[in-house]
Amino acid sequence: MVVCLMRVLDTAALLHWPVHELNGNICSVGQQAELERVSPQRWMLVQALDIDWRDANAAWLAQARECAAQSGDLPRLSDVDLEVLALALGLQLPLVTDDYRLQNTMKFSGRESTSVDTKGAKQVWTWIRRCTGCRHTTEVPEDVARSKKGDVGDCDRCGAALVLKRKR
Numbered sequence: 001m002v003v004c005l006m007r008v009l010d011t012a013a014l015l016h017w018p019v020h021e022l023n024g025n026i027c028s029v030g031q032q033a034e035l036e037r038v039s040p041q042r043w044m045l046v047q048a049l050d051i052d053w054r055d056a057n058a059a060w061l062a063q064a065r066e067c068a069a070q071s072g073d074l075p076r077l078s079d080v081d082l083e084v085l086a087l088a089l090g091l092q093l094p095l096v097t098d099d100y101r102l103q104n105t106m107k108f109s110g111r112e113s114t115s116v117d118t119k120g121a122k123q124v125w126t127w128i129r130r131c132t133g134c135r136h137t138t139e140v141p142e143d144v145a146r147s148k149k150g151d152v153g154d155c156d157r158c159g160a161a162l163v164l165k166r167k168r
């Protein structure tokens with residue numbers, strides 16, 4: 001008997017997994033536009049599959065934001081990243097992702113993630129914000145601005161840019 005383990009898949013899995021392995025898994029509706037943008041051909045294939053497309057509800061998104069703020073990964077997560085994380089946390093399912101920030105947040109929350117094609121992150125890291133001017137450090141707030149690179153806010157004390165640093 002084949003046991004079908006339902007998982008939440010990130011967009012890397014949608015792109016790289018064998019098509020038959022995608023069936024029966026869960027993805028965020030927000031990934032559709034992302035996949036179509038990255039690979040229109042793949043999107044054509046994926047549309048025909050039996051994937052359970054879900055919208056993360058507000059409570060799950062809030063939970064995802066809270067967990068990612070606590071681990072410090074939040075500033076580097078995209079909207080789609082947060083949706084995928086929210087589905088995994090809300091539905092209490094494993095997350096398939098190669099994004100080490102998503103893996104780290106899942107681990108931080110005590111949840112399981114597996115990687116698409118590489119070994120997952122073993123260690124859990126916590127990230128804090130450090131001022132490039134006065135070196136003052138602060139926790140990552142839940143309303144932090146999010147982008148894949150660049151600074152992560154301005155210092156309350158001196159106005160210089162804040163950067164993410166690993167908490168020691």
Ligand SMILES: [Zn+2]
Nearest residue numbers: 131134155158
């Ligand atoms: Zn400062």
